[in-house]
Amino acid sequence: MAQSLTPQALKQQRGFRGMSVNELAEATGVSPASVRRWEAGTQAVGDRTFGRLLKVLRCDAQDLTAGERGTETLQDLRRRAGMSTAEVASLLRRKRASQGLHISAEKVRDLECGRLVRGRTWLSPETQGRVARMLAQVYGIPDRVVIDAWRRTRPNDAAPELPTRRPRNASERALTTWCELNERQRSYLTCIFHQDQEEEKEQRRNRYAGAVQQPAAAWRRLTLALSAPADLVGFTRIQERLREADIHDPGAGSSVSALERRGLITVYRDRLYVDGIGEVPRTRVEMTRHGRAVARAALGVTPVPTPPAALLSPWLWKIVVRVARAGTQGVDGSLAGRGPHYLAVGQSPDGRTPSRGFIVLRLPDGADHGPYRWFLTDSGGRHIKDHIDTYRSLYPSVDVDSIEKMFT
The missing domain is CATH 1.10.260.40 (lambda repressor-like DNA-binding domains)
Known part of the structure; x- marks a missing residue:
């Protein structure tokens, strides 16, 4: 409802x-x-x-x-998108993945009411995963939001299995672009790429630790050079990498311009105040998707694998396991970090997207006063039951043996 x-x-x-x-x-x-x-x-x-x-x-x-956020059903998601069941069915039928499903307004209503959806193929988790992904596209929301609402709406179904995305091979276009660069341009692109990846790794560590996240537009803009004597301002990290590559005049001239003309980087120029000197011109660079693809293809770098769309990061999974392990005792209400923003009923990681709704802050069962504690929700329990084996494989360092019997 x-x-x-x-x-x-x-x-x-x-x-x-x-x-x-x-x-x-x-x-x-x-x-x-x-x-x-x-x-x-x-x-x-x-x-x-x-x-x-x-x-x-x-x-x-x-x-x-x-x-509250984190308690939405499939019907809630549709209403928030301002669509009727007939409109949703019409939009779904236009998608290639809907072939053979004969989607109708009646089937959308059956899906939202937890009733059996007619059609042999609708019984499989693979088909349900296809429908869940199409709904996410129609509503303009992340896959995980639809999956969570699906499990709350249809708790007795098997968990939908989202379609896996095919791994991308190094494209001919990327390798051709690399071959067209001269040695100096390749060195610049390589050094910028390595610095970009170092920043990405640092952001990932911060996210897993629960730190406040910066927008990518901020941390992906890397300082390449300051137009001031090096003995006063030193070298930037990219310049240090270039010097290690035997480029000892690492400025922001023709090589940088050539990379920008090819759409491999975007260049930003502004001014920065430096104590004792005043304002100095600064050049910052940001890799484009194409630039990142060219560097990965040429250097043989595989993108860091991320958890499937409906699963949690190691940091959030540890929190869910900790709360599950506490059982009826609950976890102290002062749970540190930003974990509750992503996991707790009534919360949101960004003020718009619902939380997962896997934990809730409440009084212990039977208590009418006293400190509030964190407990696992039914939705959180289903998530553990659905994916505990996958998590054990993804994050072997997180001990789940103590909770396994609770969810099998």
Whole structure:
């Protein structure tokens, strides 16, 4: 069942935006009488209108309903997208992956209500994984959000198996581009690439440790050079790499321009204040996707494997295992780091995308006062049961033997 609009919450959100009943009605394409009935609780909001309300009021569905992030069902996701079952079915039928599934509005409704979807192929986890990925594309949300909502909606089904993405081989275009570079240009591209990968590795370590994440646009822009004497400002890390490659005049001239013309890097020029000197010109570079692909192909570098879309990083998996291991005792409510933003009911890692809803902060069973503690949710338990063997293979250093009997 979809999360219902709370009349008082709608009135409050309208007040926050300084909108009258008539203004809200006009913006959402309904009559003022409909808005009044919504706020009185005597009329339900339709699926398409609910999506328009979220856009007009610039709020999250959590702000208008009694539901919390991390508890969404498949029907909730559709309503938030402002679509009817017929519209979703129509969009799904246009996708190549839907061939042979004969998707209809009735099948979408059956899927959302936890009923058996007619059609022999619909029974397989592989087919359900295809449908889950297509829904994520239609709603414009991550695969994992749909998978989590699917498991809450259909807890008795086998877990959907998302289609695996085919590994990419080094493309002829990438290798051809590399062959067209001269030795100096190759050295520049190689040194920039290695620095880019070092920064990416550092960001990954920070993410696993629960640190606040910087946007990629910030950390992928690497300082190449400062236009000031080296004895005053030293060498940048890329310049040091170039010097190790026997390039002792590592400036930001023709080689950098050549790489930019080929679409391998983007160059940014600004000024930086340096104590004792003042403002000095600075050149920063950022690798493009094509540039990264060319470097990987030429150097034989394989991208770092990441967990499948519906699975957790090592850092988050450790937290879930820790909470599961605590059982009915729970884990102290002061759980450190940003883990709860990604995992806890009512939270969000970015203020928009729902959390996984695998843990919840509440009073222990039977208690009516005292400290709150972290407990595993039903959704979290299903996730462990679905994937414990895969996690054991992915992260062998995380001990799951102590919880295995709880989920088998």
